Amino acid sequence: MRTLNIVAAFLALSSAFLLYGLNYDTRLAESRLQERERLAERARSDIAVLRAERAHLARPERIEPMARAQGLEPMTANNLLPGLTAGEAAITTSSTGQ
Amino acid sequence: MTMTAAGRSAAATSAFSRQRSRFVALVISGLFTVVAAQLVWLAASADRDTGARISMITAEPATNVARPDIVDRHGRLLATDVQVPSLAADPGLVFDADETAEKLAQVLPDLDAKTLRKSLGDRKRFVWVRRALSPRLAQKIHNLGLPGIFLRDEVRRTYPSGRIGGHVLGQVDIDNKGLTGLERWLDAARGIETVHAARLSTKAPLRLSLDVGVSHAVEDELEAAIVRYDAKAAAGIVMDASSGEVVASVSLPGVDPMLGVEVRDPDRIDRVNGGVYELGSVLKLMTIAMALEQGKSPESLVDTTAPLRLGRYEIADLHPLGRPMSVSEVFIHSSNVGAGLLALEAGADRQRGFLQRLGLLDAIDTELGTSPRPLVPDHFGRTEQVTIAYGHGLAVTPLQLVAATAGLINGGRAVRPTFVARDDAAPAGGPKLVGADTSRRLRDLMRLNVTDGAGTGRRADVPGYDVGGKTGTAEIAAKGGYRKKSVISSFLGAFPMSAPRYVTLVMLFEPRGVAATDGEVTAGRNAAPTTARIVARIAPLLGVAAAVPGG
Secondary structure, three states: OHHHHHHHHHHHHHHHHHHHHHHHHHHHHHHHHHHHHHHHHHHHHHHHHHHHHHHHHOOHHHHHHHHHHOOOOOOOHHHOOOOOOHHHHHHHHHHHHO | OHHHHHHHHHHHHHHHHHHHHHHHHHHHHHHHHHHHHHHHHHHHOHHHHHHHHHHHHHOOOOOEEEOOOEEOOOOOEEEEEEEEEEEEEOHHHOOOHHHHHHHHHHHOOOOOHHHHHHHHOOOOOOEEEEOOOOHHHHHHHHHHOOOOEEEEEEEEEEOOOOOOOHHHHOOEOOOOOEOOHHHHHHHHHHOOEEEOOOOOOOOOOEEEOOOHHHHHHHHHHHHHHHHHOOOOEEEEEEEEOOOOEEEEEEEEOOOOOOOHHHHHOHHHOOOOOOOOEOOHHHHHHHHHHHHHHOOOOOOOEEOOOOOEEEOOEEEOOOOOOOOOEEHHHHHHOOOHHHHHHHHHHHOHHHHHHHHHHOOOOOOOEEOOEEOOOOEOOOOOOHHHHHHHHOOOOOEEOHHHHHHHHHHHHOOOEOOOOEOEOOOOOOOOOOOEOOOHHHHHHHHHHHHHHHHOOOOOOHHHOOOOOOOEEEEEEEEEEEOOEEEEEEEEEEEEEEEOOOOOOEEEEEEEEOOOOOHHHOOOOOOOOOHHHHHHHHHHHHHHHOOOOOOOOOO
């Protein structure tokens, strides 16, 4: 009987500790998760800013003068080889267009 | 014997109880040690936790709207949300309203210290001090360390492409809700997503039909045209002829959606979809289409030898040929008399019905909302019939004119103008406007107007791209009549004319006669060559193959 009592008391105590520990681990994991989420959110926000900046830097009114300074200009019919079929011409054109 | 037994038993009991109390003491001290350790650990890690708690407290009232990005047809960014710090205050936590206001005013000189002091004395728990700060200013304010003053992130709309598509995109208010243009449509079509923190939208971006590259090329050429022809303003449209997708919509002077001053400036209204104009002879395309649909052929003759008498007025041609003209000559010489006679022959009901079918008599609905109503005379008398036949007395939005033209020349199927990319590439099957034969003849006429040495549109030609079109020079209506020399000159074009893929419209507002045009203001001298420059630049961008010389 006494042995049983001791064992039961021990079990009760140890499970209390275990639960307490688990509870703490969970909170810790939660706070870590929050931190990760905050990090991810900040990264997302940075990406948004960088994308906006990239779009701003790549806007045609800025690119065009640079391209022209390099001696580039819009394609004309004279840039195509005589004898090209319409299909081939279309491929050439659309690949420059994108 | 019994004593001994009892004494032995007592000794055993006391030994056991000592053991037991030692055990209990051990357990209890163990528990205290754990609690103490826990306390130490909590104290050591406290800062992280309180940080989270503070952010939880301050993440309160203000709500924001997270908006999906807007991209062009190739995925290039036109509008996006970014997080910016904003300054708010909790008056309940502010120690000294006067001092706080004074210190803030030092960092933000344009801040009204008096109003701020008043709002900091309020009983409220939350007031905005300044929305959308630069990161540098935010840091400065943070360094002041004022109690009750805190920074919080908000989402704010930005338009990284500047003025490109400015009129189409519209605007958002301070809470990021759509106010005008596509931003407003976006709220209705996609539903707004209210967020209580500075969260960015997770929705897929809205893909427009606009093309940033093409829009820029059109804008650039129109800007050059304003300078070259000394015009007050200009507008240009490029529309997919079969789907009605607007690839470029440019109105100059343009607006930057971020600058409210520009958006409200009446000189900067959207001339593509925000106003109605009498566009003059470009509307002869509709008159000729009606005549062809009625059974006339391009060779049918019209007696244009004498000026057309309408009561007190007399309509005459600028350069009369002095002989009857064929329908195709009426078109390429842009004969007002000829167009008037064709309209009179068709009759008022038919003319009105035809224009109605083309969608030129009603306001049109697009993603930008309902356009202004066209100005249509109540009664189609002889005078109205004749003037409308050559494009006066009927004012329409340039966008609806382009949409009607697309429907006429794409084989005869009506198109609905749209600013949002269509999901499927299949041409929209709108109602039938004209027969395939009429459509082909119109295409031939438009091309002839550019290739013919006498055609008004000959300066619109671009080698290899098969451009066609019609010029229009409309005197601007003013009090008590029309102002001579004050015109809107326009060129309604399409390319490649054999199977049109794109319809274009170029409008120049009040160009002046300059040396380059020999002092003339007619569309053939300014709008037509501008169209040529535009087509030469945008056709390669749009993937339209040039016919190879000698190929």
